[in-house]
Amino acid sequence: MKKILFTLALGLSLTASAKTKTSQETITIKNSWVRLLPGKMSTGAFMEITNSSNKDISLIKATSDVSQITEIHDHVNVDGMMKMVAIPKLSIPAGQTITLKPGSLHIMLIELKKPLVAGQKINIKLEFDNKTTFDLNTSVEDKK
Amino acid sequence: MDCVDYSHTLTSSLFIGSFAILLLLIYLLSGLTQSLFLKRSLYFVIYTLIVLYAGLLTNKGNLVLNSMIKSIDSLNQDKRLYSTKILDLDTPYAFIYFGYTFCPDVCPTTLGLLAGLYKKKTSELKDIPTYLITLDPNRDSDERLKNYTSFFFKELRYKRYNSNDLKQLTTEFDVRYKVNTEKANYYTVDHSAFVYLVSKNGEIIKRFSHPINTDEVILTINTMQKESQK
Numbered sequence: 611m612k613k614i615l616f617t618l619a620l621g622l623s624l625t626a627s628a629k630t631k632t633s634q635e636t637i638t639i640k641n642s643w644v645r646l647l648p649g650k651m652s653t654g655a656f657m658e659i660t661n662s663s664n665k666d667i668s669l670i671k672a673t674s675d676v677s678q679i680t681e682i683h684d685h686v687n688v689d690g691m692m693k694m695v696a697i698p699k700l701s702i703p704a705g706q707t708i709t710l711k712p713g714s715l716h717i718m719l720i721e722l723k724k725p726l727v728a729g730q731k732i733n734i735k736l737e738f739d740n741k742t743t744f745d746l747n748t749s750v751e752d753k754k
Numbered sequence: 755m756d757c758v759d760y761s762h763t764l765t766s767s768l769f770i771g772s773f774a775i776l777l778l779l780i781y782l783l784s785g786l787t788q789s790l791f792l793k794r795s796l797y798f799v800i801y802t803l804i805v806l807y808a809g810l811l812t813n814k815g816n817l818v819l820n821s822m823i824k825s826i827d828s829l830n831q832d833k834r835l836y837s838t839k840i841l842d843l844d845t846p847y848a849f850i851y852f853g854y855t856f857c858p859d860v861c862p863t864t865l866g867l868l869a870g871l872y873k874k875k876t877s878e879l880k881d882i883p884t885y886l887i888t889l890d891p892n893r894d895s896d897e898r899l900k901n902y903t904s905f906f907f908k909e910l911r912y913k914r915y916n917s918n919d920l921k922q923l924t925t926e927f928d929v930r931y932k933v934n935t936e937k938a939n940y941y942t943v944d945h946s947a948f949v950y951l952v953s954k955n956g957e958i959i960k961r962f963s964h965p966i967n968t969d970e971v972i973l974t975i976n977t978m979q980k981e982s983q984k
Contacts, residue, residue: 645862648905649898652858652940679940685860691930691944692860692964712863713965720858721940754869754906 636663637702637738642748644719645712646728652677653726654716655734655748658709661702663740668699671737676726677719680734684715694718699739728752777803834958836926840919843954847882847978850950852929854890855902856940860947861886863965868949869907871968878975879909886912887923889931890943927958951975 642657655674661667672680681696700715702708710716717734726732730750737743777800784796841850849868853861865886872879886903888894891914894902899912915923924931931945947964951974960974 645866647862648901651856653862654859683859688944689930690946691932692947693944694858694860694942712866713860716859718858754866754873 636661636740637667637736637742637744638662639736639744639746642746643751643753644726644732644748646726646750646752649725650722652718652720652722654683654712654718655732656710656712656716657746657748658707659702660707661704664704665740666701666703668701668739669736670699670739672717672734673737674719674732674734676722676724676732678721678723679718681718681720682715683718685713726750773803834926834928835956836952836958837922838954838956840915840923841885841913841952843952845881845883846954847959848952848954849882849884850887850927850952851884851948852887852889852924852927852931852945853947854888854943854945855894855898856890856942858942860945860964864947864949865906865910867966867968868910871971872907872909875972875975878972878979882975883909883911884949886910887920888912888914889920889924889929889945890933891915891917891920951978 638660640658640660642655644655645653647653655672659669669682672682674680682698682700683694684697684700686693686695696718700708708715717736728750732748732750734746734748735743736746780796780800780803784793851861851864851868853864855861865884868884872884884907886899888899894914896914899914903910903912923929927948927950929946929948931943933943934941949962949966949971951959951962951971953959959978962971
């Protein structure tokens with residue numbers, strides 16, 4: 611009986627600790643993909659970033675092994691021209707989801723070291739201003 | 755960049771608005787008269803108008819309404835022309851897009867949308883190729899353009915012009931662009947991102963804003979083909 615109680619208690623405490631851990635994971639990323647383009651051209655990474663905390667968090671840096679330069683980008687319309695601009699940070703307000711999608715916000719992988727192939731796994735490190743880093747494992751998709 | 759075409763909504767709101775005013779006037783008129791017969795006749799008129807209007811909103815009626823609105827819209831649109839000598843199309847119609855192969859996001863997004871459209875609407879888009887006209891002829895060699903266009907879809911062709919021809923075409927199509935050469939190894943070109951539907955005889959039929967609405971593209975093609983069959 612003691613043994614059973616002990617196991618139960620251990621189980622409960624484990625669940626509790628797992629829960630605490632989840633609540634600390636304030637950033638979640640869903641539906642991420644990298645666009646397949648021919649050759650060693652730059653390409654974009656897209657995703658939905660959710661901030662489930664009660665504080666605004668900003669994405670401040672992105673890095674990847676596959677590209678020489680990795681930047682956070684947005685598009686602005688200047689005098690009827692679509693201009694891509696690097697932004698120093700991307701704020702994800704408390705409790706909200708920001709969608710990075712083609713023709714809009716995206717992570718730009720500039721000067722690819724090697725041409726990408728469909729299905730290739732890619733790692734992108736995302737640094738946030740709350741001193742956390744998110745290791746994003748995503749893959750190259752030919753979405754045409 | 756003009757983004758939204760309000761004329762459609764405007765015309766239908768004008769239609770609904772004028773109809774409502776008409777009903778209100780008849781109702782007020784019925785208040786002025788003492789004669790019960792006249793009052794009843796006016797109510798009958800209101801009733802008939804409502805039934806007629808409801809009829810217009812149903813499927814068939816809606817088509818009538820839409821074609822009315824469309825004919826007004828097409829009158830509003832002024833036709834632009836371009837020099838056929840430069841573009842030199844070998845098909846009656848084509849889509850034109852000004853971009854460049856190093857374009858990191860805007861061009862692949864548009865070309866990707868078009869690729870999906872060609873895949874889905876093969877019969878409608880048969881014999882209507884798309885041309886990518888490079889705004890970056892210095893970096894975009896023929897080989898590069900060939901590789902790039904073949905990646906997206908088989909109906910995608912390319913054109914690489916000398917600076918004079920490119921200047922003339924971009925002026926005629928009102929395409930604005932700026933090559934940002936501050937960074938030597940990697941530079942971008944800011945550019946207008948419209949897709950144009952053009953005819954072989956030099957007409958710019960329609961300009962689609964970025965990001966293109968593929969339903970609108972197909973609707974335009976279908977309407978155009980129906981009109982040409984008449």
